[in-house]
Structure formats: structure tokens, C-alpha cells
Amino acid sequence: xxxxxxxxxxxxxxxxxxxxxxxxxxxxxxxxxxxxxxxxxxxxxxxxxxxxxxxxxxxxxxxxxxxxxxxxxxxxxxxxxxxxxxxxxxxxxxxxxxxxxxxxxxxxxxxxxxxxxxxxxxxxxxxxxxxxxxxxxxxxxxxxxxxxxxxxxxxxxxxxxxxxxxxxxxxxxxxxxxxxxxxxxxxxxxxxxxxxxxxxxxxxxxxxxxxxxxxxxxxxxxxxxxxxxxxxxxxxxxxxxxxxxxxxxxxxxxxxxxxxxxxxxxxxxxxxxxxxxxxxxxxxxxxxxxxxxxxxxxxxxxxxxxxxxxxxxxxxxxxxxxxxxxxxxxxxxxxxxxxxxxxxxxxxxxxxxxxxxxxxxxxxxxxxxxxxxxxxxxxxxxxxxxxxxxxxxxxxxxxxxxxxxxxxxxxxxxxxxxxxxxxxxxxxxxxxxxxxxxxxxxxxxxxxxxxxxxxxxxxxxxxxxxxxxxxxxxxxxxxxxxxxxxxxxxxxxxxxxxxxxxxxxxxxxxxxxxxxxxxxxxxxxxxxxxxxxxxxxxxxxxxxxxxxxxxxxxxxxxxxxxxxxxxxxxxxxxxxxxxxxxxxxxxxxxxxxxxxxxxxxxxxxxxxxxxxxxxxxxxxxxxxxxxxxxxxxxxxxxxxxxxxxxxxxxxxxxxxxxxxxxxxxxxxxxxxxxxxxxxxxxxxxxxxxxxxxxxxxxxxxxxxxxxxxxxxxxxxxxxxxxxxxxxxxxxxxxxxxxxxxxxxxxxxxxxxxxxxxxxxxxxxxxxxxxxxxxxxxxxxxxxxxxxxxxxxxxxxxxxxxxxxxxxxxxxxxxxxxxxxxxxxxxxxxxxxxxxxxxxxxxxxxxxxxxxxxxxxxxxxxxxxxxxxxxxxxxxxxxxxxxxxxxxxxxxxxxxxxxxxxxxxxxxxxxxxxxxxxxxxxxxxxxxxxxxxxxxxxxxxxxxxxxxxxxxxxx
Numbered sequence: 027x028x029x030x031x032x033x034x035x036x037x038x039x040x041x042x043x044x045x046x047x048x049x050x051x052x053x054x055x056x057x058x059x060x061x062x063x064x065x066x067x068x069x070x071x072x073x074x075x076x077x078x079x080x081x082x083x084x085x086x087x088x089x090x091x092x093x094x095x096x097x098x099x100x101x102x103x104x105x106x107x108x109x110x111x112x113x114x115x116x117x118x119x120x121x122x123x124x125x126x127x128x129x130x131x132x133x134x135x136x137x138x139x140x141x142x143x144x145x146x147x148x149x150x151x152x153x154x155x156x157x158x159x160x161x162x163x164x165x166x167x168x169x170x171x172x173x174x175x176x177x178x179x180x181x182x183x184x185x186x187x188x189x190x191x192x193x194x195x196x197x198x199x200x201x202x203x204x205x206x207x208x209x210x211x212x213x214x215x216x217x218x219x220x221x222x223x224x225x226x227x228x229x230x231x232x233x234x235x236x237x238x239x240x241x242x243x244x245x246x247x248x249x250x251x252x253x254x255x256x257x258x259x260x261x262x263x264x265x266x267x268x269x270x271x272x273x274x275x276x277x278x279x280x281x282x283x284x285x286x287x288x289x290x291x292x293x294x295x296x297x298x299x300x301x302x303x304x305x306x307x308x309x310x311x312x313x314x315x316x317x318x319x320x321x322x323x324x325x326x327x328x329x330x331x332x333x334x335x336x337x338x339x340x341x342x343x344x345x346x347x348x349x350x351x352x353x354x355x356x357x358x359x360x361x362x363x364x365x366x367x368x369x370x371x372x373x374x375x376x377x378x379x380x381x382x383x384x385x386x387x388x389x390x391x392x393x394x395x396x397x398x399x400x401x402x403x404x405x406x407x408x409x410x411x412x413x414x415x416x417x418x419x420x421x422x423x424x425x426x427x428x429x430x431x432x433x434x435x436x437x438x439x440x441x442x443x444x445x446x447x448x449x450x451x452x453x454x455x456x457x458x459x460x461x462x463x464x465x466x467x468x469x470x471x472x473x474x475x476x477x478x479x480x481x482x483x484x485x486x487x488x489x490x491x492x493x494x495x496x497x498x499x500x501x502x503x504x505x506x507x508x509x510x511x512x513x514x515x516x517x518x519x520x521x522x523x524x525x526x527x528x529x530x531x532x533x534x535x536x537x538x539x540x541x542x543x544x545x546x547x548x549x550x551x552x553x554x555x556x557x558x559x560x561x562x563x564x565x566x567x568x569x570x571x572x573x574x575x576x577x578x579x580x581x582x583x584x585x586x587x588x589x590x591x592x593x594x595x596x597x598x599x600x601x602x603x604x605x606x607x608x609x610x611x612x613x614x615x616x617x618x619x620x621x622x623x624x625x626x627x628x629x630x631x632x633x634x635x636x637x638x639x640x641x642x643x644x645x646x647x648x649x650x651x652x653x654x655x656x657x658x659x660x661x662x663x664x665x666x667x668x669x670x671x672x673x674x675x676x677x678x679x680x681x682x683x684x685x686x687x688x689x690x691x692x693x694x695x696x697x698x699x700x701x702x703x704x705x706x707x708x709x710x711x712x713x714x715x716x717x718x719x720x721x722x723x724x725x726x727x728x729x730x731x732x733x734x735x736x737x738x739x740x741x742x743x744x745x746x747x748x749x750x751x752x753x754x755x756x757x758x759x760x761x762x763x764x765x766x767x768x769x770x771x772x773x774x775x776x777x778x779x780x781x782x783x784x785x786x787x788x789x790x791x792x793x794x795x796x797x798x799x800x801x802x803x804x805x806x807x808x809x810x811x812x813x814x815x816x817x818x819x820x821x822x823x824x825x826x827x828x829x830x831x832x833x834x835x836x837x838x839x840x841x842x843x844x845x846x847x848x849x850x851x852x853x854x855x856x857x858x859x860x861x862x863x864x865x866x867x868x869x870x871x872x873x874x875x876x877x878x879x880x881x882x883x884x885x886x887x888x889x890x891x892x893x894x895x896x897x898x899x900x901x902x903x904x905x906x907x908x909x910x911x912x913x914x915x916x917x918x919x920x921x922x923x924x925x926x927x928x929x930x931x932x933x934x935x936x937x938x939x940x941x942x943x944x945x946x947x948x949x950x951x952x953x954x955x956x957x958x959x960x961x962x963x964x965x966x967x968x969x970x971x972x973x974x975x976x977x978x979x980x
Contacts, residue, residue, distance in 0.1 A: 068378030075428045082421040086139035089419045090397040092385040096154035101127040104149030108402035108415035112193040120145040143179040151200040162198040164191040185243030190216040194405040196256035208238045212257035232301040236287045252293030253301040259326045271323035280320040286365045289471045290505040297923030308504040313497040316368040322349035325385030331392030347383035352376045363496035364463030379887045380417045393425035458486035470502035474509035492526040507533035515543045528559045568605045578611045590624040613644040620650040635669035643675045655681035676704035708740030734764045751784035759793035769802035778806045782814045792822030837886040844975020852973045881980040889974045
């Protein structure tokens with residue numbers, strides 16, 4: 027059971043809402059130091075037998091970020107001034123600092139604070155080593171030295187640079203000292219160009235990763251690279267494994283994870299393929315230890331003197347801070363094959379929305395020191411919170427309150443396998459055949475670092491490849507094979523089974539990609555019943571320059587008998603033909619598929635076409651697709667229409683129009699058909715269809731939005747303005763946003779005045795910035811804005827401000843009396859428009875973040891702020907971007923995936939656009955969320971409270 031501790035506090039100047047302390051405070055604790063009283067701003071929950079004390083607050087520290095404790099017990103910590111600046115601002119006037127905090131009387135509370143170094147860009151981490159402080163702060167790893175002993179660093183040396191940043195904290199973190207004597211640090215996916223001390227290029231690219239070097243800054247290398255967003259912390263197991271936490275390892279759903287960063291590992295993310303392009307690959311997907319969901323992991327450490335009595339004597343206690351939820355988690359790590367698994371336990375929870383733990387450290391006495399940065403940070407922060415620079419942070423210490431327990435780990439397990447690194451041939455052969463997965467993996471890693479093998483060691487590695495391997499060990503043996511370049515064509519050709527052949531073949535392709543053997547094997551194994559082998563064959567065929575010439579005749583032969591071709595062949599057809607759409611022979615194969623007797627084959631051809639980026643339409647496809655449009659059942663039309671929409675030209679407009687005018691089809695399908703017409707004109711018939719949708723309250727929000735977009739794209743004439751004015755008076759924020767450009771397209775002031783007057787009657791007018799209306803009215807009579815729109819905006823903004831003042835009240839009501847079942851019905855009905863962009867379980871649309879488990883990582887106040895004030899912060903990877911293309915298009919939306927070829931962009935209506943990199947002329951990231959302000963105003967107060975209560979229950 028948890029014991030509730032309430033430490034009543036004021037960390038500096040508190041806002042009124044923050045100073046509210048629950049009246050049922052059962053155990054008030056007040057700590058006084060130098061006549062200063064530091065208090066925790068809310069209730070803390072800890073396991074029985076532990077206590078928490080406030081170790082520091084202002085003015086000793088303002089906004090602590092990450093730090094370290096040296097051998098004398100001093101705490102070195104990056105301290106933020108509380109500004110959310112971009113890269114240019116941070117580098118132009120570096121605002122942050124590093125402090126030294128000292129506990130002079132040994133009572134666990136810090137008494138003295140010294141500015142060790144000022145004018146730092148964004149210090150995130152520290153390590154005291156050999157009389158100097160090593161700090162990661164953009165653009166890299168620094169060595170700071172106090173040469174005259176006055177407590178202030180007077181020498182600064184940039185040991186390793188070249189790491190880009192944007193100011194959103196997804197940059198360099200660390201460093202930390204590995205048992206092997208090297209410094210390790212992390213860097214986010216911001217791009218880098220890293221050179222060694224002699225100027226040799228180490229790596230240049232877009233990947234995030236884990237890096238290391240010797241303490242003098244030499245021998246720089248990457249340990250692991252990946253496509254995830256932001257690795258923030260690593261620590262080391264007794265045997266030297268690198269364990270760390272990363273933000274946004276995956277997306278849709280968004281995932282923050284604990285990773286075992288394997289040596290040489292390249293970690294993929296489907297929507298960020300370009301980030302790891304050209305890097306050596308072993309497995310398509312490397313394993314993770316634990317998935318937290320989206321909590322914004324921030325700091326972590328092994329608690330080596332925890333005194334925790336675990337059932338498994340091999341268990342390690344790994345402490346992880348969650349920035350968003352105010353928690354410190356105790357993760358119990360135990361061996362699992364050649365890697366680790368984790369069990370999640372909550373350890374510390376501070377119940378206040380502005381407590382944001384950023385790091386956790388272990389002090390010499392075994393106590394934990396937790397850093398809380400306060401309420402200032404919002405750039406890139408995944409929680410929808412306003413920047414509150416007046417809400418200062420603090421430092422808390424957690425220690426046992428009763429009898430201390432000893433940490434007793436299995437002594438044998440504590441022994442690292444580093445001896446293998448300098449072992450003899452016999453020792454390597456023995457280690458590779460060991461029953462311990464850890465020892466086998468360590469031997470593989472040592473061989474990868476050596477870069478060479480003897481015949482005896484190669485034989486042991488091949489025997490290891492032939493067996494059953496967990497993912498971490500399979501990666502290690504493949505990486506050893508790639509690093510030592512040990513595999514020959516004869517090894518692959520002579521393999522006795524599919525498993526060994528696939529692994530050897532993979533290694534050979536990484537080290538000798540130009541071998542003639544690759545396509546020979548690919549044509550043989552493209553339809554292998556072994557899915558992994560067939561997948562490797564397809565990937566190799568796609569990469570081969572003469573792949574289409576060698577492989578397409580084989581694919582066409584698969585279709586010859588008119589029967590279904592099997593799941594493996596269908597998957598291979600889709601993978602290969604999607605990559606070869608520009609090839610004439612591939613186009614003929616697709617034509618064969620379009621008229622194939624098997625429905626599965628025909629559907630696969632449409633999936634291929636729905637990924638099309640062709641400049642010219644193959645003539646043989648035209649009659650086949652027109653016939654399909656006329657004969658398809660309603661259930662087959664969505665996939666067919668998606669394919670038609672992606673194809674160039676207007677050869678299918680007539681057939682698609684027949685679908686759009688067929689009132690037997692549902693509204694959404696008819697709109698989908700209309701949007702697929704390339705030569706669509708906004709004639710009376712088309713406008714009538716769209717007007718019926720926009721003006722019908724029974725239509726879904728997504729349908730109304732899509733219909734509105736089509737009206738604007740059709741450039742309506744002035745005869746349409748009276749009808750459009752009616753929409754504007756009641757439009758929800760998303761539809762209003764889509765219709766505002768019509769102000770600029772009106773040909774005279776009278777038309778603009780009519781539309782502006784209708785907008786002024788809409789209570790949600792302030793959902794868009796004043797500048798949006800001003801820009802749309804450029805060239806029109808100034809009085810239209812000054813006398814019509816400005817007063818309406820003032821009234822709407824006043825209503826928003828009144829609601830801001832009631833956030834606390836609404837949050838309390840949602841927690842105390844919200845009706846979750848009513849909230850669920852509100853979401854499902856589409857009221858409030860949440861369902862237009864967000865998915866919960868199987869309902870909704872996958873445009874914005876998935877909300878299926880949002881209640882586990884957000885408070886009621888967080889949820890209210892994100893609904894009412896969506897522009898206060900933008901969830902990372904959900905920034906709105908505007909792309910201008912070479913063919914004159916302007917596309918605004920969210921980037922759903924990155925590939926080597928281009929981007930997949932989705933707009934608010936859910937429409938998707940594939941943009942090749944060479945098509946993009948400009949790419950602008952917006953400061954506003956794609957989710958507009960004002961959606962809450964489509965709900966009553968009761969509905970808003972119930973909706974938030976339901977979201978919190980998820």
C-alpha cells in the first residue's frame with residue numbers, strides 16, 4: 027500500500043491556482059534552510075518505509091533539468107531560465123546555466139548554490155570526472171574546468187560537436203561514464219555531422235542515437251542509431267549493457283520506451299525511413315524492453331543501493347521519471363534470453379499538474395534525488411500545458427525511513443563478460459557456444475569491435491547462426507558477421523536450411539551488395555513459404571538495378587492460371603510492383619491483375635495504385651478501371667476510388683461522377699467519389715450536393731469539412747455567397763478555418779462584407795488568429811475588418827478568457843461529477859469534432875494523436891487545456907506543415923510518414939498526399955496546431971465536463 031505524504035509548499039512565487047493545497051493534508055512536512063521554507067506543491071505518494079524531503083528550491087535553483095552528483099556529494103545541475111526559445115535565439119544569447127549545489131551540514135538539504143558556468147545553450151546532463159565537469163549542451167559535448175579553485179569554470183572546451191538542435195530539448199543529453207571508461211551520450215533526431223579529433227568523418231545523417239568517445243574527446247563512434255525522436259538518458263548494467271529511455275520511439279500510437287541499446291543496432295520507425303537510410307541493418311525491427319505509452323520519459327538511473335528485496339536475485343532496480351505524469355517509476359529488470367524484460371511499479375507520484383520530473387540520481391548514501399523543472403517548458407512537450415515561467419521547480423530527496431535493507435544481487439551475475447574482448451581463439455569459441463545468451467552476445471559484440479575472425483571463430487559464429495536465437499542475440503551475430511565481412515558466396519550457396527541461408531545471405535548482401543548471387547537467390551525465394559526469407563528476397567530484388575528485368579517475367583507467370591496466387595505471392599507482388607510503377611513491364615503486370623479472376627489479386631492491384639506517384643497514366647489501365655467503376659459493389663468502391671484519385675489525368679471523371687450522383691450510396695462514399703474527379707466544376711448540381719452536406723446537422727463533422735474544402739477549391743462565384751454566409755454563422759472551428767480564404771477570393775468589397783458579417787455572428791470567430799482575417803482581407807476596404815470583425819473578435823476573446831479563469835473549476839467538476847458514459851456518447855456523436863481527427867480504440871480517424879489511453883498520462887486540467895487552448899503547445903511529430911510543390915499546389919497537414927522517396931501528408935479532412943522530395947519547393951512548419959481553437963464552444967459546459975471525464979477514464 028502507498029502512504030500518502032503531503033508536503034505543503036511554495037516553490038518561489040506561486041500562481042493562485044498552484045497555491046491551493048488540499049484541506050485533508052494528513053502529514054504536512056516543512057523543511058527550513060537558511061530561513062527559507064521549501065514545500066512540495068501537492069500530495070506525494072510513496073511506498074511504505076520511504077520518506078521525501080525537499081532538498082532545494084528557489085533561490086538556490088529555479089528550473090533544474092538534468093545533472094550529476096560528484097564524489098564529494100556536490101550536485102551539478104543544468105538550470106533553465108525559463109524561456110522557450112528556438113535555436114537562433116538560444117545560440118544568439120545563451121540564457122541557461124550550470125549550478126553547483128552543496129549540502130554543508132550533511133542533513134540532505136542543500137545550503138549553497140554557485141553558478142559554475144553561465145551562458146549555456148541548453149545543458150542537459152553532467153558528469154564529474156578527473157577534476158572537470160563534462161556537459162552536453164548544443165552543439166555537443168563540453169569539458170568545463172575550474173582551474174583556479176573558485177568554484178567557477180574558467181575553461182570550456184568543445185570535445186565533440188556537430189549535433190543540430192531546434193530548442194525543443196530533443197538534442198544532446200549526458201554524458202555518463204561506462205565501466206569501460208568511455209563517455210556515452212544521446213542525441214535526438216535533429217541531424218548531425220560528427221568528426222573525430224583528426225577531422226575524420228564519423229557519421230553524417232538524420233538519425234537519433236547513442237554516441238561515445240574517450241574522455242579526451244577522441245575515438246568518437248556511434249553505439250546505436252535509429253529513427254525514434256529523442257533518446258534522453260542511458261545507464262549501464264553490471265555487465266556493461268547500455269539501457270536507456272527514448273521519447274517517441276514509435277508513433278500511431280505514440281510510444282515512449284525503455285531500450286536495450288544493442289551495439290551496432292539500427293532502430294527503425296516506419297514513418298522515418300529516411301533517417302536511417304544507408305546504415306547497416308540486421309533486423310527490420312529490433313526489440314524494446316518496455317512500452318510506457320506516451321508519458322514523456324525524461325530521466326533514469328539504476329538504483330544500485332536501493333535495498334529492494336526482489337524475488338529474483340538477478341533483478342536490477344531501474345528508476346524512470348515521467349515528465350507528463352509527475353511520476354517516478356521503479357522498473358524491475360531481469361534477464362530475458364540475451365537481453366532484459368521489465369516489470370513496472372509506481373514508486374513516487376506527486377499530484378500536481380505543474381510538477382515535471384526531468385531526472386533522477388542516486389546519491390552516495392543510496393537516497394534518490396529527483397529534479398523537478400517546474401512549469402516553464404512547453405516547446406515540443408507532449409502534454410498540452412501552457413508555459414508557466416513563474417511556477418518554479420525544486421529538488422526532492424527520497425530515502426528509507428525505517429531499517430535499511432541490503433541490495434543482494436547474484437554475485438555471478440555481477441561479473442561482466444569483458445574478459446572475452448581480449449580472449450584467445452579458444453575462449454571466443456567457448457563463449458559463442460555458451461549456454462548463457464548474455465555471454466554469447468558479448469562475444470559477438472567483441473568480435474564486431476575487432477572486425478576480424480579466424481576460421482575457428484567463423485565456424486562457431488556460423489553454428490550460432492544456424493540455431494534458434496532471440497532478437498538481441500540474432501542482431502549481435504548478424505552484426506558480427508557484417509563487421510568482420512566473414513560471409514562468402516560459397517557460404518550462402520552451401521547453407522543446408524532456409525534459416526541459416528537467410529542469415530548468411532543477409533550478411534553477404536550488407537557487405538557485398540553487388541554480388542550476382544543476390545538476384546539469382548531472390549528469384550528463387552520470392553514466394554518462399556518462409557515469410558522472412560520471402561521478405562528478404564523482395565527487399566533485395568527492389569534494390570537491384572536490374573531487378574525489374576530479372577523478376578517481372580516471373581511475377582507475370584504467377585498470374586497465368588487465373589487462380590488465387592496465395593498470401594505470400596500477393597505480398598511480394600504488392601511490395602515489388604509498388605516500387606516499380608514506372609516500369610512498362612510492371613504496368614503490364616498490374617493490368618493483368620486488374621482483370622484477374624481472383625478478387626484478392628484485383629484488390630492487391632488497387633492497393634498498389636493507391637500508392638501511385640506516376641506522371642503519366644498507362645493507356646491499358648483506362649478501360650479496365652472504367653469498367654471496374656461501373657461494375658463495382660459499394661463495398662469495393664472506397665479502395666477503387668482511392669486508386670483513381672492518385673492516378674494522373676481526368677480519364678475517369680465521367681464514371682466517377684456516376685458514382686457520386688448515385689443516391690443509393692452513403693453520403694461519405696458520394697463525397698469520396700466527388701473528390702476523386704479531377705475536372706470537377708462547381709456547377710449547380712455539384713454545389714447542391716455539397717451544400718446539402720455542409721448544411722445538414724446530421725452529416726458527420728468529417729463529411730461537412732470535406733464538403734467545405736471542395737466548395738473552396740471549386741472557387742464559388744458571388745451567387746453562392748448567401749448560402750455560404752449561412753454556413754459561416756454556425757460553422758465549427760475546422761469548417762470556419764477552411765472557409766476563411768473565401769474572403770480573399772471575393773471580387774469586390776460587397777462580397778467580402780457579406781461573408782465577414784456572417785463570420786462576426788459566429789461565437790467561435792476567435793478560434794482563428796486576428797492576423798488570419800487581416801491577411802484574408804488584404805486589398806479590401808479596411809472598415810470591413812475594423813467595424814465588423816474586430817468587435818466580434820474582442821467579444822469572442824473575452825469569452826475565452828473567462829473560460830480560462832474557470833479551468834480549475836471545470837477540472838474539479840470533471841473529476842468529481844463527470845459522467846463518463848455521457849462523455850463517450852459525445853465523442854461518438856461527433857459533437858466537438860474530436861472524432862474527426864482522433865482515434866479511440868476502433869472509433870475515429872488517425873489524423874491526430876491516438877487517445878485510446880490518454881487518461882493514464884493526462885490530468886483533467888491537461889485535457890481541458892489541450893481542448894480549449896490547442897496552440898499552447900504542439901505535440902511533437904504532429905506539427906502542422908505547409909508544402910508548396912513544383913506543380914503549384916499548396917498542401918497543409920500533418921506528415922504521416924517519411925520514406926527515402928518522399929512524404930505522406932494528411933490534411934484535416936483525412937485526405938492523404940504523397941509528395942516526392944524532388945516535388946517539394948518549400949516546407950514551412952506552422953506555430954499553430956492543426957486542431958483549431960474553439961472546438962470546446964461547440965459543447966455545453968456539462969458536455970465538456972463529461973467529455974473530459976470520459977477521456978480521463980481511458
